[in-house]
Amino acid sequence: xxxxxxxxxxxxxxxxxxxxxxxxxxxxxxxxxxxxxxxxxxxxxxxxxxxxxxxxxxxxxxxxxxxxxxxxxxxxxxxxxxxxxxxxxxxxxxxxxxxxxxxxxxxxxxxxxxxxxxxxxxxxxxxxxxxxxxxxxxxxxxxxxxxxxxxxxxxxxxxxxxxxxxxxxxxxxxxxxxxxxxxxxxxxxxxxxxxxxxxxxxxxxxxxxxxxxxxxxxxxxxxxxxxxxxxxxxxxxxxxxxxxxxxxxxxxxxxxxxxxxxxxxxxxxxxxxxxxxxxxxxxxxxxxxxxxxxxxxxxxxxxxxxxxxxxxxxxxxxxxxxxxxxxxxxxxxxxxxxxxxxxxxxxxxxxxxxxxxxxxxxxxxxxxxxxxxxxxxxxxxxxxxxxxxxxxxxxxxxxxxxxxxxxxxxxxxxxxxxxxxxxxxxxxxxxxxxxxxxxxxxxxxxxxxxxxxxxxxxxxxxxxxx
Numbered sequence: 001x002x003x004x005x006x007x008x009x010x011x012x013x014x015x016x017x018x019x020x021x022x023x024x025x026x027x028x029x030x031x032x033x034x035x036x037x038x039x040x041x042x043x044x045x046x047x048x049x050x051x052x053x054x055x056x057x058x059x060x061x062x063x064x065x066x067x068x069x070x071x072x073x074x075x076x077x078x079x080x081x082x083x084x085x086x087x088x089x090x091x092x093x094x095x096x097x098x099x100x101x102x103x104x105x106x107x108x109x110x111x112x113x114x115x116x117x118x119x120x121x122x123x124x125x126x127x128x129x130x131x132x133x134x135x136x137x138x139x140x141x142x143x144x145x146x147x148x149x150x151x152x153x154x155x156x157x158x159x160x161x162x163x164x165x166x167x168x169x170x171x172x173x174x175x176x177x178x179x180x181x182x183x184x185x186x187x188x189x190x191x192x193x194x195x196x197x198x199x200x201x202x203x204x205x206x207x208x209x210x211x212x213x214x215x216x217x218x219x220x221x222x223x224x225x226x227x228x229x230x231x232x233x234x235x236x237x238x239x240x241x242x243x244x245x246x247x248x249x250x251x252x253x254x255x256x257x258x259x260x261x262x263x264x265x266x267x268x269x270x271x272x273x274x275x276x277x278x279x280x281x282x283x284x285x286x287x288x289x290x291x292x293x294x295x296x297x298x299x300x301x302x303x304x305x306x307x308x309x310x311x312x313x314x315x316x317x318x319x320x321x322x323x324x325x326x327x328x329x330x331x332x333x334x335x336x337x338x339x340x341x342x343x344x345x346x347x348x349x350x351x352x353x354x355x356x357x358x359x360x361x362x363x364x365x366x367x368x369x370x371x372x373x374x375x376x377x378x379x380x381x382x383x384x385x386x387x388x389x390x391x392x393x394x395x396x397x398x399x400x401x402x403x404x405x406x407x408x409x410x411x412x413x414x415x416x417x418x419x420x421x422x423x424x425x426x427x428x429x430x431x432x433x434x435x436x437x438x439x440x441x442x443x444x445x446x447x448x449x450x451x452x453x454x455x456x457x458x459x460x461x462x463x464x465x466x
Contacts, residue, residue, distance in 0.1 A: 005114040007096025021059065025088055026097070028055045030123050033111050042101060042108035053085040136168045140271065141224050144231055151241050155248030162267035169274045172281050179288040186295055225275045232272050236265075383415050386423055388430055388437040394420035395441065395463065404464035412453040421456060424463070442466055 013022035032043055032051050092098045097115060101108050111119065143161035146154045235241060242264060249260035321329070394417065399405055412418050423430065425445075427438040443463050450460040 006118065007115075009095040010097060010115070010118075012095050013091055013097070021056075021088065022092075024059055025052055025055050025092075026119060027123060027126060028052075030119055033116065034120065034123075042103075042110050045100065045107040045109050048098070048109045049085055049089055052088050053081055056081050056084045056088070136164055137224050137228075139164050140168070141228055144228060144271070147245065148231060148235060148241065151244035152248055155245040156252050158245060158264065158267050159249075162270050165271045165274045172278075172285075176281065176285050176288060179285065179292060183288065183292050183295070186292070225278060229272060229275055232268055236268055384419060386419055386430065388427065388433040390416065391420045391423055391427060391434075392437050392440070395424070399465070404462055406450075406462045407452055407458065407460050408450045410452055412455050418455065421452065425458075425461065440466060 013019065016022075028051055029048065032047065033041070089098070093100060097111075098109050099112060101110060140161045143157040143164065147156075147158040147161070242261065245264045246257055246261040249255070249263055250257050253260065253263070255263075398410055410421055410424075412421055425443065427434045430437075441463050442465075443461055445459050445461045448460045449457060451457050
C-alpha cells in the first residue's frame with residue numbers, strides 16, 4: 001500500500017499554515033538531490049542548510065504561522081534567517097522528508113527511494129513541461145521495431161513501447177480533463193475581463209500552445225500510427241517471433257513460459273487499443289476546444305454592449321481622428337494590436353472540424369475495346385512522329401554500299417517511309433538534330449520531275465554522303 005512506503009507525517013509540511021514556504025524549499029532541494037553531476041546520493045548537511053537559507057532569503061520570509069504540533073518555543077516566530085532555516089530543516093527531518101546519516105565527524109542528508117520518486121513527481125507537476133507527442137510516438141515505433149527485428153536479444157523493448165504508449169494515453173486524458181476544468185471555471189466566472197484573462201493564461205499558454213497545437217501541425221506525430229498498427233497486427237500472427245519474445249520475457253522476468261506469452265500479448269493488445277482510439281479522443285478534445293472558444297468569443301462579442309456609452313465614445317473618437325491632419329497621426333508599423341477585430345482574432349473562433357464521411361472507393365473498369373483503341377492510337381502517333389534518326393536510317397538503308405542515290409531509287413513501303421521521304425529535302429527545319437543530320441549529306445536538285453513509287457511526284461534530286 002501507499003502509506004506502507006511513505007512516512008505517516010510526510011504531508012504535514014505541505015498541509016499546514018506554512019505550506020507555501022515548504023513547497024519552495026522542497027523544489028529548491030530537488031536541484032541538490034537530482035543534480036546530474038551528483039555521484040554520491042549523500043549530500044552534506046551544510047549544503048542542504050545553505051540551500052534552505054538561500055530559499056528563505058529569496059522568498060523574503062517575514063511571517064511564520066504556528067503549526068498544530070509545534071512546541072511552546074516554536075509557537076513564536078523566528079527572529080532571524082538562521083532560525084527560519086533551522087526550524088524548516090528540523091521539521092523536514094521529523095516528518096520524514098530528509099534522513100540524516102553520520103559519517104565520523106560529518107553529517108550527510110539523503111532521500112529515501114519513495115520520497116525521491118514522490119519529489120520528482122511533484123516537481124514535474126509544478127513545471128507542467130510540454131510533452132513531445134512526436135517523441136513519444138517515435139519512441140513507441142523505434143522500441144517496437146527493435147523488438148520485432150531482434151526478439152531474442154531486445155524483446156524487452158516491447159514492454160518499453162507499451163509503457164510509453166500508456167503514458168501517452170494518460171496525458172491525452174489529462175489534456176481533455178484540463179479543458180473540461182477550464183470550461184467549468186470560465187462558466188462560473190461572471191467578470192468578462194477575468195474570463196478572457198483566464199482563457200489566455202490557462203488555455204493558450206498551457207493547453208493550446210503546449211499540447212493541442214502540436215496535434216494540428218503539418219508534421220502530425222500520428223502519421224506513424226498506421227505503421228505501428230500494421231507491425232503489431234503482423235506480430236500477433238507471427239508465431240515464431242511471439243515464441244522468441246515469450247522466451248526473452250521468461251528470462252527477463254523469471255516467470256513461466258505461459259505467463260510470459262500472456263504478457264507479450266497483453267503488451268501488444270495495449271498498444272493497439274491506444275492507437276486505435278486516438279481519433280475518438282482527438283474528436284472529444286476538439287469538441288471541448290470548440291465549446292471553450294465559443295464561450296470566450298461570445299464574452300468578447302458582448303463586452304462592449306454591457307458598457308454604457310461605449311459605442312458613442314468610439315464614434316466620437318473616430319470622428320475626431322478623421323478631422324486631424326494626417327501628418328500628425330502616428331505611422332502604423334505593425335498590425336499586431338490594430339488587427340484585433342480581424343477575422344483571425346479571438347472574436348472569430350476556429351470552426352469545428354467536420355469529419356469526412358467514409359465512402360467506398362470503387363475502381364473504374366475500362367472497356368477493353370477502349371484500351372485497344374488507345375494503344376492503336378499511340379502506335380499510330382509513334383509511326384507518324386518525325387525524327388532525324390528515322391530519316392537517317394531511311395537514307396542509309398537505301399544507300400547501302402553506294403555513295404550516291406537519286407530520288408527515283410527510293411522506295412515507299414509504309415507510312416514511316418512516306419514521312420521520311422517527305423522530309424528528306426527539309427531536314428534543316430527539324431531543329432538542331434535535323435541540321436546535324438543534314439550536314440552529313442549533300443543534296444543536288446534538278447529541273448525535272450520524277451514519280452516515286454507511284455505515291456509522290458516531286459523534283460528529281462540526288463543525295464550522297466559527305
